[in-house]
Amino acid sequence: MTRYQQLADILSQRIKEGLYVAGERLPSVRLLSDEHGVSISTVQQAYRQLEERLLIEARAKSGYFVRCSSNLPSLPATCTHAQRPVEISQWENTLAFLQRGKQENIMHLGVGSPDISGPGLKILSRLLSRVSLHQSEEVLDYDNIYGTPVLREQIARLMLDSGNHQSAENIIITSGCHGALAIALGAVCQSGDIVAVDSPSFHGAMQTLKGMGMKVIEIPTDPVVGISLEALEMALDQWPIKAIQLTPTCNNPLGYNMPDERKKALLTLAQRYDVAIIEDDVYGALAYQYPRPPTIASFDDDGRVLLCSSFSKTVAPGLRIGWIAPGRYLDKALHMKYISAGRVATLPQLAMAEFIKQGHYMQHLRRMRRQYQRNRDIMTSWVMKYFPPNTCLSRPQGSFMLWVELPYWFDSLRLNRCLLPQGVQIAVGFISSASGKYRNCLRLSYSKPMTVEIERAVQKVGTAIYELLAEDEPKVAEKQNQP
Missing domain, CATH: 3.40.640.10 (Type I PLP-dependent aspartate aminotransferase-like (Major domain))
Structure with missing residues (x-):
């Protein structure tokens, strides 16, 4: 782990323990540099990482402040579907997802595989x-x-x-x-x-x-x-x-x-x-x-x-x-x-x-837990940056999966069809249901190192979502206006 990652983890822990509270100004870059015996660029990199984790925010000419939790996206809704026994469907869609999982020309944002490069x-x-x-x-x-x-x-x-x-x-x-x-x-x-x-x-x-x-x-x-x-x-x-x-x-x-x-x-x-x-x-x-x-x-x-x-x-x-x-x-x-x-x-x-x-x-586990937690915060920040503002996100407490909920009329299968020609695949939400619910949801994986290529892929997903929502808005408005 690099020095700036170590420093970011120390500051993150202080925030979680309440030593720095929401809205509080953090120590200046120079003060932290002296306190921890690291360079100014190391402190700046640590602060940038905490910004990506959605823990702090920079304010013009004022420094860095602990982010208020209210700035986080809303959580996905709890489904209220009818409770009765059903036979399971979705094999064809599950198979298609699995078959594309090893295609080398596709960025697989939804596959649930760990990072095996460590x-x-x-x-x-x-x-x-x-x-x-x-x-x-x-x-x-x-x-x-x-x-x-x-x-x-x-x-x-x-x-x-x-x-x-x-x-x-x-x-x-x-x-x-x-x-x-x-x-x-x-x-x-x-x-x-x-x-x-x-x-x-x-x-x-x-x-x-x-x-x-x-x-x-x-x-x-x-x-x-x-x-x-x-x-x-x-x-x-x-x-x-x-x-x-x-x-x-x-x-x-x-x-x-x-x-x-x-x-x-x-x-x-x-x-x-x-x-x-x-x-x-x-x-x-x-x-x-x-x-x-x-x-x-x-x-x-x-x-x-x-x-x-x-x-x-x-x-x-x-x-x-x-x-x-x-x-x-x-x-x-x-x-x-x-x-x-x-x-x-x-x-x-x-x-x-x-x-x-x-x-x-155990040493490997410690390394991967730190990596996945950092990756979660980075992936969350990218989704907040590139997806529509009403997007709902899970807040994973472990592992490397992020559940994304879009407006109820959205079709994640249609989204996936739009993305495949661009070399990107997501995990559509309805394969996580016995009967095809969660069509407006998708799953993103953040196990791999968070590269520029992955960020571009997330941006493509966000752009496609905006385009599909714009296409759907007139139809949705028409349905809502019907008596």
Whole structure:
């Protein structure tokens, strides 16, 4: 990390702790230069970064001041759709999004992949080569059906960070978190069953449910505190729901962290109605706050929570290493793994175990959390700069996804069609719904280093939004004037 980034982080922390309050003038550039023993240009760069994070603002001939929170954009609305079981659609649109995800001539602003260019990944690559060379017979043989013991032991230690006291014997290695979710669903549900999900939701979970022949009830979800417990209770009262599937920490796509008391209340609801909870914690380790928030599973004392996670978002998706701690459903989960995915490749498991054991993983996490938090603030500032002023934005507390809400009549699929010839792709909002809601929303990713090229792509998105809104305004006005 550069000196100006270090200084920006120090000042950011002071603002968050209330040492500098909204509207207060910050120390002069020269004063900070003397205080921290850095050059004036370093202080100026630090202040510019804090401006990009929307924490401070420059006032002509007056200096820098802490920005008032009222200058931030409004939050997206909580959806109020009807609660009834629906069959899942959107596979064609999801497939089109995934297929374009690897096209080299397109700037992919919506793909949920982590930054894999950092120094930690170079160390992991060397470990992969070393393990392949020195443990060649082991990496070519069948893996233990549970997964390699050494990796499961390391994961059990990592889970202490989220308040989970699991033994390695209760952890099953899977093919990514997607594989863990499929195993969890198969362990507690059957084709035709109803599953309650947070909404908007992870499109991969939606399509897994579709592939397994299940129906979903989309539960309205607040962009700050998470799934509506009141709406969930009504759904549990009315329908024979078999499981609740959600991402309560560093949610995808809204980015919230569900408060601990609400996690406990949700668990109480699940106990009262005797349903399983499938908790997706794939982004939990990327929470900007540390210690990270606890999982729902950490409060579970009767084994009804199936906790799923992976290294796909924290390290690299190509590893294809996930895991599930299935609680009371261990035997069923193991059987589901055996009949669906079978074994997981041994080489990446052994290399990842060494990566954790040698301390590289936690160091990598610290670096990525800082980077993603900075990137969030930069991406937010670009959206505020280039998008219409009535745009609503989520305020992610972790991970690298930003949820954008435009006027209710806006069509994000039409926007994407306009952008593709310009070499830009977004994630359209309605793939995050079972039935195509959130057509006026889109998801942006900010995992990669925030380059000039990415800023230009965001500007193209904003320009296209303005043009489409201008085209739509006469039609919308005509509809509103109709009796």
